[in-house]
Amino acid sequence: MKWTSTIENFKTYLTLEKSLSKNSVDAYINDITKLTTFFKEKNMEVAPEEVILQHLKDFVAWINDAGTSPRTQARVISGIKAFFKYLLLEEIIEKNPTALLEAPKIGRKLPDTLTVDEIDILVKAVDMNKAEGQRNRAILETLYSCGLRVSELIDLRVSNLHFRMGFIKIHGKGNKERLIPIGKKAKKEIKLYLKSYRVKLNIDKDSEDILFLNRRGRKLSRVMIFTIIKNLSKKVGLKKNVSPHTFRHSFASHLVEGGADLRAVQEMLGHESILTTEIYTHLDREYLKETIKNFHPRSKD
Structure with a gap:
């Protein structure tokens, strides 16, 4: 089989059968493209079904x-493995050449988190004299209150705000729905945003149900959310690498530090596996170590 048609079929499989987002599908295709580029540069004419383990090594x-x-290598290898599993599933190959392919060992990187005080500082740094000030404050509170991915935040719909029940409904990865409790502070800021900013916009027809909008009445981009947070972080002089995901990590780690059940945190984050959520137990252990070091009489200098 030819690479072009096989990759196109793989893309369709990821989109329709696996229900992956465009970003995830593009990442997988990019990984496979690296492999085809390798064959071209080495002047090797190898069809997908002819690939062997030595080629991959x-x-x-x-x-x-x-x-x-090493981290990027591991991700690329993961994409390559998914591709050959698909070929095996479709009976294009009889033996999976990636079965014995090893990824480089990488340490599990703990994400940056913010303290509650740092989150408060960022929220208070929003310029409320600007028209979009209330919107930006509501965005920060929603990210922290609900632990959303940035893609989930920009896709959040007005019709999925169930404030009386105290929940919002999210369409997460793989278009899976989940309900997340929303706190009083976030509810308050969203209601103020709806009354003071959103109601005054000339809303684009395709964005009528989207919660957070730009001044042209259209859905916000991922880049815009990153920009808002980066600018605020710079304004207050935070030395940490702050992004929308930092609020998600902070949401999870603060819950775990407070004694929340890991399964409940997994459900709220929308993690498919509890193993992904377990990274926050490592964060919690670091928190416990710091607590001992700072407050136990035998740990002080």
């Missing part, structure tokens, strides 16, 4: 020599 050595970080 040589490919990994090639991306390593190009200076690709």
